[in-house]
Amino acid sequence: MWNEKRLFYEIILPFSRVLEDIEYYGMIVDKEKLEELKEDFEKKSKRLEFEIFEHTGNINLNSSKQLAEALFGRLGIPDYIEDFEREKKEWIPFKDEFRTEKGSHSVDVVVLKKIKEIHQHPVAELILQYRSLQTLLSKFVYGLEKYIHNDGRIHSSFFQLTKGGRPESSKPNLLQIPSRDKLGRKIKEIFISDEGYTIIHMDYSAMELRFLAWLAKDPVMLPAFENGKDVHSITTSTVFGIPYEEVMAGKDGVHKTKRFCAKTTNFLIIFGGSYATLQEQLLKYGDLYINRKECSRFIEGFYDTYPGVAPFQKKVEYLVKTHGYMKNLFGRRRYFDSVKNDNLDNSVLSSIVRKASSHLIQGSSSGDYSALKAVELDKVLKSFGGRFFNILYDGFYVLVKDKDVNEFKTIMGDILSKPEDPVKIILPVDIKTGKKWSEV
Amino acid sequence: MLRIGDENCTLCSLCETRINVVKNVIVPETEIAVLGLGPGENEDFEGTPFVGRAGQKLKEALYKNGINPSDISYLNSVLCRPPNNKLKKDYIICLKYFEESLKEMPNIKIIMVLGVDAYKFITGKTKAAMSSIYSIPFKLEKYGDILFYPNYHPAALLYKPDHIIEEKFVGGFRIMKEMLEASKTITKKNNYKHILNPEHLDIALNVLKRQEFFSFDLETTSLVPHQAKILSFNFSWEEKTGIAFPYYYINNGNLEYFWEEEQRNKIIETLKEIFSSDVKVTTQNGKYDSLVLKHNFGFGIKIAFDTMLASFLLDSNQNFNLDSITAREIPEEAGVKSEFWNSINADEEQRKEDWYLKISLEDLLDYGIHDADVTYRLTKILARRLNNVE
Numbered sequence: 059m060w061n062e063k064r065l066f067y068e069i070i071l072p073f074s075r076v077l078e079d080i081e082y083y084g085m086i087v088d089k090e091k092l093e094e095l096k097e098d099f100e101k102k103s104k105r106l107e108f109e110i111f112e113h114t115g116n117i118n119l120n121s122s123k124q125l126a127e128a129l130f131g132r133l134g135i136p137d138y139i140e141d142f143e144r145e146k147k148e149w150i151p152f153k154d155e156f157r158t159e160k161g162s163h164s165v166d167v168v169v170l171k172k173i174k175e176i177h178q179h180p181v182a183e184l185i186l187q188y189r190s191l192q193t194l195l196s197k198f199v200y201g202l203e204k205y206i207h208n209d210g211r212i213h214s215s216f217f218q219l220t221k222g223g224r225p226e227s228s229k230p231n232l233l234q235i236p237s238r239d240k241l242g243r244k245i246k247e248i249f250i251s252d253e254g255y256t257i258i259h260m261d262y263s264a265m266e267l268r269f270l271a272w273l274a275k276d277p278v279m280l281p282a283f284e285n286g287k288d289v290h291s292i293t294t295s296t297v298f299g300i301p302y303e304e305v306m307a308g309k310d311g312v313h314k315t316k317r318f319c320a321k322t323t324n325f326l327i328i329f330g331g332s333y334a335t336l337q338e339q340l341l342k343y344g345d346l347y348i349n350r351k352e353c354s355r356f357i358e359g360f361y362d363t364y365p366g367v368a369p370f371q372k373k374v375e376y377l378v379k380t381h382g383y384m385k386n387l388f389g390r391r392r393y394f395d396s397v398k399n400d401n402l403d404n405s406v407l408s409s410i411v412r413k414a415s416s417h418l419i420q421g422s423s424s425g426d427y428s429a430l431k432a433v434e435l436d437k438v439l440k441s442f443g444g445r446f447f448n449i450l451y452d453g454f455y456v457l458v459k460d461k462d463v464n465e466f467k468t469i470m471g472d473i474l475s476k477p478e479d480p481v482k483i484i485l486p487v488d489i490k491t492g493k494k495w496s497e498v
Numbered sequence: 499m500l501r502i503g504d505e506n507c508t509l510c511s512l513c514e515t516r517i518n519v520v521k522n523v524i525v526p527e528t529e530i531a532v533l534g535l536g537p538g539e540n541e542d543f544e545g546t547p548f549v550g551r552a553g554q555k556l557k558e559a560l561y562k563n564g565i566n567p568s569d570i571s572y573l574n575s576v577l578c579r580p581p582n583n584k585l586k587k588d589y590i591i592c593l594k595y596f597e598e599s600l601k602e603m604p605n606i607k608i609i610m611v612l613g614v615d616a617y618k619f620i621t622g623k624t625k626a627a628m629s630s631i632y633s634i635p636f637k638l639e640k641y642g643d644i645l646f647y648p649n650y651h652p653a654a655l656l657y658k659p660d661h662i663i664e665e666k667f668v669g670g671f672r673i674m675k676e677m678l679e680a681s682k683t684i685t686k687k688n689n690y691k692h693i694l695n696p697e698h699l700d701i702a703l704n705v706l707k708r709q710e711f712f713s714f715d716l717e718t719t720s721l722v723p724h725q726a727k728i729l730s731f732n733f734s735w736e737e738k739t740g741i742a743f744p745y746y747y748i749n750n751g752n753l754e755y756f757w758e759e760e761q762r763n764k765i766i767e768t769l770k771e772i773f774s775s776d777v778k779v780t781t782q783n784g785k786y787d788s789l790v791l792k793h794n795f796g797f798g799i800k801i802a803f804d805t806m807l808a809s810f811l812l813d814s815n816q817n818f819n820l821d822s823i824t825a826r827e828i829p830e831e832a833g834v835k836s837e838f839w840n841s842i843n844a845d846e847e848q849r850k851e852d853w854y855l856k857i858s859l860e861d862l863l864d865y866g867i868h869d870a871d872v873t874y875r876l877t878k879i880l881a882r883r884l885n886n887v888e
Contacts, residue, residue, distance in 0.1 A: 062811055062887045070807050075800075078785045081723070082792050213724050216785075219810045219818060229722070389887075393815055396661035406659055 061389040077216040084211030126163035175347035223425030246496035259498035276366030293320035297359035330412030384414035387422040500524040512578035518545035531571035542579035555652035575619035613651025636836035680829035693743035713874035723789035732866035740867035778802035
């Protein structure tokens with residue numbers, strides 16, 4: 059049986075030593091490559107600036123106010139889109155205005171993406187590219203330079219005290235390097251393995267969803283995982299009414315977008331959020347604008363597809379209301395004392411239930427279970443003369459001697475996928491190798 | 499009950515917009531007071547502090563912790579309603595009424611400071627964030643032994659209901675009560691030893707070798723482990739006792755070795771031997787100390803317990819810096835550290851940087867041992883609690 063005491067001595071403390079090692083050795087930075095990137099990014103940025111000015115005239119692109127004046131004033135781009143909002147059970151037309159809570163114009167990523175998708179003005183994409191270049195430049199090009207220690211490495215600092223148990227890094231925060239776009243990948247090219255060593259990257263595939271399927275004993279999702287089916291395509295199939303085989307056949311083609319919507323919905327259920335959150339995520343990560351009514355339909359579709367999930371969430375609600383806390387599989391508790399207030403607001407309750415259920419699912423999987431596996435892996439790794447390179451969420455990066463790569467890959471796969479108390483399911487892992495972070 | 503303030507006050511511009519001067523409410527025999535920012539709309543209208551919804555929240559929290567709201571004093575930083583609840587520089591004149599109020603409360607021990615604006619008002623600081631000041635008690639030189647204890651302002655709970663903040667807010671009163679009770683018990687004086695000559699160093703290292711369990715803490719020049727130079731080594735293996743010896747020290751403004759090479763080697767060799775043995779070492783955020791040792795000497799610590807990690811595991815809603823955990827768990831030690839910071843006049847930002855340049859060696863060592871001492875005591879408390887969770 060796991061409890062807080064065991065969790066502390068067997069996972070938290072030893073895991074802290076794993077993180078200590080990563081910090082101590084750090085990662086080698088390819089300085090030439092960094093210089094190259096700097097030049098490249100600065101050049102691209104200048105060019106984008108020029109192209110943007112052709113639309114907006116000379117403005118300060120870092121000033122939201124000037125940018126808003128240019129977009130909604132001079133260029134005459136409408137400062138809203140038509141959407142729907144739910145009022146009680148009815149969907150009513152709703153003017154989604156591009157404004158902050160205080161009433162001034164907003165030109166954040168979500169707004170720019172809405173302009174790009176709905177109003178289809180070409181300047182939006184240019185600004186988006188310019189922004190992400192600027193962020194990368196300031197955080198990971200100029201920003202990184204100051205963290206390179208005189209041993210040529212960066213020693214990022216790990217913070218273990220997060221509510222879910224997943225460590226975060228700072229100085230620099232490597233989690234902020236965008237993984238989805240080309241530019242983010244370029245940044246990762248500057249982190250290289252030590253001479254004679256190869257980076258092995260391992261990632262649990264759909265770990266949280268598998269935990270959800272298992273804990274909720276969902277009659278559809280659980281067998282789907284066991285039979286090696288693609289859960290995102292199953293959701294796509296029911297939400298859009300297309301046979302599963304057809305979705306699978308078009309999963310990288312005609313049905314790619316639909317599957318992306320379904321996949322994003324699947325993750326939304328785990329990480330928590332409303333239809334408005336789903337809309338934002340589809341925009342942010344997929345450049346897709348879907349109105350709120352449709353987003354809400356996706357969520358309903360999810361619950362129709364997996365009948366075990368809603369009762370599971372009810373159970374979480376019951377538990378957190380009864381105890382005032384939620385315990386994950388390892389005994390880690392998160393307290394929600396205010397759940398016992400008699401006049402608890404409905405929105406507060408649902409936010410508590412979301413946090414409680416994510417504490418159970420994420421906290422047990424990519425939180426404490428990942429840490430347990432990292433500790434186990436570290437022991438074997440040391441016996442091979444290797445070490446951890448980095449940990450990002452549930453992804454492990456390790457360094458092993460070039461000659462050991464194949465042998466270690468097999469061992470690593472075995473260690474990581476083998477279920478260990480209290481987890482009863484097999485978790486498949488994806489393993490990649492390379493000499494640079496970008497290659498894995 | 500007394501009321502302190504002047505209904506005809508014209509010392510600042512607030513007199514033009516107020517309806518009433520909301521005088522402080524003083525219970526002369528009280529040991530507890532709360533300090534808010536200033537009157538809100540309801541208070542301005544009625545002329546009484548803490549009568550609005552935020553005041554209601556405050557009183558509920560007092561009740562929940564067994565404190566009768568009519569037993570304590572209610573103070574405000576400014577006695578007239580500030581427009582938009584914003585403080586301006588010239589309002590500081592109102593400190594006069596705060597100080598007059600103090601004179602009427604001879605037994606006052608703790609003042610709970612509600613919200614970051616009242617904190618800024620009373621400390622004179624221009625920058626502060628609630629998340630970093632919450633629950634860290636402090637004293638101010640000009641107010642002697644009165645302990646100030648920052649908590650969220652109840653109005654924060656009204657704007658944006660957040661269950662974690664609510665729990666922290668209510669919990670703050672419990673901790674305040676415990677600190678108050680603890681301040682009344684007389685306890686044994688600390689026995690902190692500074693090791694400053696080679697003979698004492700030999701003895702200290704030998705004694706250290708014999709310990710099976712101790713707490714360990716480094717004072718250093720930087721929060722970044724690979725840039726940090728060690729100022730002092732601090733150990734404790736018994737409540738209220740501890741030893742410390744310097745490593746680098748400030749000599750005429752320069753960072754220099756305190757010891758000759760022979761002693762330095764002895765320190766490094768002995769610690770290497772101790773830390774590679776089966777000794778049980780407890781720390782507060784020991785990952786940092788271990789990294790500093792590794793970067794400086796090539797060896798680290800096998801940590802057997804860590805108070806920061808344990809306290810976070812036991813309640814992730816609470817702050818986990820050493821001063822905060824100490825205030826919660828060893829209330830009689832609350833505020834000791836702030837006397838230290840006051841003595842060198844360091845604000846939060848400076849604490850992170852060059853604080854060590856301003857401090858005497860004696861104070862530096864005392865400070866370090868105190869950290870080691872409370873870490874040792876917290877370990878006992880937190881380990882017991884970990885054992886007892888069902």
